[in-house]
Amino acid sequence: MERVPLERKVLSENDKLAAELRARFHQHGILCLNLISSPGSGKTSLLERTLEKLPRQTRVAVLTGDIQTENDADRLKRAGFPVKQITTGGTCHLDARMIDKHLAEWRLDDIDLLLIENVGNLVCPSSYDLGEEAKVVVLSVTEGEDKPLKYPSIFFKSELMVLNKVDLLPYVPFDATVAEENARKVHPGMEIVRVSCTTGEGLDGWLAWIERRRRSALTVGKAFVAAPGAEPGS
Amino acid sequence: MHEMGIACSILDAVAKEVRRRPGARAARVGVRIGELAAIDPEALRFCFEVMVQGTEQDGLQLEIERVPRKHQCAECKQEFVICEYDFRCPRCGAVSMDFAGGDELELTFVEVSEDGASSAGAQGT
Numbered sequence: 001m002e003r004v005p006l007e008r009k010v011l012s013e014n015d016k017l018a019a020e021l022r023a024r025f026h027q028h029g030i031l032c033l034n035l036i037s038s039p040g041s042g043k044t045s046l047l048e049r050t051l052e053k054l055p056r057q058t059r060v061a062v063l064t065g066d067i068q069t070e071n072d073a074d075r076l077k078r079a080g081f082p083v084k085q086i087t088t089g090g091t092c093h094l095d096a097r098m099i100d101k102h103l104a105e106w107r108l109d110d111i112d113l114l115l116i117e118n119v120g121n122l123v124c125p126s127s128y129d130l131g132e133e134a135k136v137v138v139l140s141v142t143e144g145e146d147k148p149l150k151y152p153s154i155f156f157k158s159e160l161m162v163l164n165k166v167d168l169l170p171y172v173p174f175d176a177t178v179a180e181e182n183a184r185k186v187h188p189g190m191e192i193v194r195v196s197c198t199t200g201e202g203l204d205g206w207l208a209w210i211e212r213r214r215r216s217a218l219t220v221g222k223a224f225v226a227a228p229g230a231e232p233g234s
Numbered sequence: 235m236h237e238m239g240i241a242c243s244i245l246d247a248v249a250k251e252v253r254r255r256p257g258a259r260a261a262r263v264g265v266r267i268g269e270l271a272a273i274d275p276e277a278l279r280f281c282f283e284v285m286v287q288g289t290e291q292d293g294l295q296l297e298i299e300r301v302p303r304k305h306q307c308a309e310c311k312q313e314f315v316i317c318e319y320d321f322r323c324p325r326c327g328a329v330s331m332d333f334a335g336g337d338e339l340e341l342t343f344v345e346v347s348e349d350g351a352s353s354a355g356a357q358g359t
Contacts, residue, residue: 001261002348004251006341010243010265092236124236126272127339149319153272153337185319188329 014128017096021103021131028108029221031214032116034130036154037138038147039120042164044072045197046138046206047117051079053203054210059110063102064117065094072117082106093124096131113214122147126154133217134159141165141172145179152186160191160209167196240273241281244341245291251344262295264342269303271339303336 009015025032035043047062054060064072065086073085084102086094099116116132118125126135137158139147142165148155155161161183163176176194183190193209195202248260267273275298282296303316307323308330314323316336322329 001345003343003345005343006247006251006264008247008341010240010247010339010341013243091239123272127236127240151272153270156270157337188321 011127011129014096017100018129018131021096021099022133024108025114025131025133026217026221028111029218030108030111030114031210031217032114032130032132033210033213034116034118034125034132034135035138036118036122036125036135036158037120037140038122038143041120041138041140041143042197043117043120043138044075046162046164046195047076047115048079049197049200049203050115050207050210051076051081053200053207054113059112060115061106061111061113062115062117063094063099065098065119067092067119088119092119092121093128094118094130095128099130113210122151122154126151126157134213136160136162138162138164139179139183141168141174141176141179143174145175146182148179148182148186155183155186155190158187158190160193162206163192163194164197166194166201167199237274237277238281238285240278240339241285244282244296245285245294247341248291248294248344252346255346255348258346258348260291260294260344260346262297262343262345264297264299264344266299266301266338266340266342268301268336268338270337273339275300299342301336301338304334305331306334307331 035046037043044064051060060081062076062081062083063086064076064083065088066072067088067090070085070087073083076083086098086102088094088098094116116130135158137154139161141163163179166176169176180192183192191209193202193205195206244263244265248263252258252260267275279296279298286292286294304313305316305321306313307326307328309328310323310326312323312325313334321331323331
């Protein structure tokens, strides 16, 4: 019997494709965000409000994942930006191959901001790199304050937590401060914005965060163009 | 519940390794799973066992090594395991630190025997 050392990631095929996607996004100056939450936390509503409120000159594209139906894409298309539905047909997460396939018909030069809405699930999407610049986790006040402790992986891997539905805080026994403390227990220093997609409260903070990340993504993109050998080619 | 997909990726990697060694048969495969990997080891084991049954990989054993969340103190460089979300360095008490492991989902080894024909039990009853 011979023991052959392997020492490589189980999802190395996915990670390789994700790295190629990330290099392409950098090359084209695209900020790509991967939005993750439980079903019903308000990812699609957050995207709807984001598309409404972003400056018109921002060229946004959206990939929205679901197990079944085109409902989310139909909702988001109303804003007039390019939207594609990824129907996974049963799979509980998106992977890099699905992103690559659904981007094929778009010209990346025409996109500044690519928003990916993952399948509603706090577990599986955390394992799959989609080539995004950052993961964003959405939690809503109708869930439990302890969700960050129950699903530490996704709260640790996300750079921002959007606490949604804060207009309902007077009516539900949810302590937003405790939820934020729990998020920062799992992920010290995690950035957090409180929003309500119903009233529009706090959305400026979310848009400012996107703009900040977009500027830093552009800096990375320029560095990439200056030294294209630094990352895998597109 | 993405453990089925993970099990499939592990079996693909094993099959690839076996193909490089004509006549060989894999007996055991090792994976390392960090506590932040979002993988349930028991669910993974269940999926793995279901997937190998009745295939030419029947009998392949899965060895799971679990890895805790580790950080390294930014001040004194001590590496330590995080328990109960206590992020203070146990040596110097500093709270500034870098992530040092715990999100692994890695293949560590595959054990192969060259006498594939003698141990082939692919069609178990």
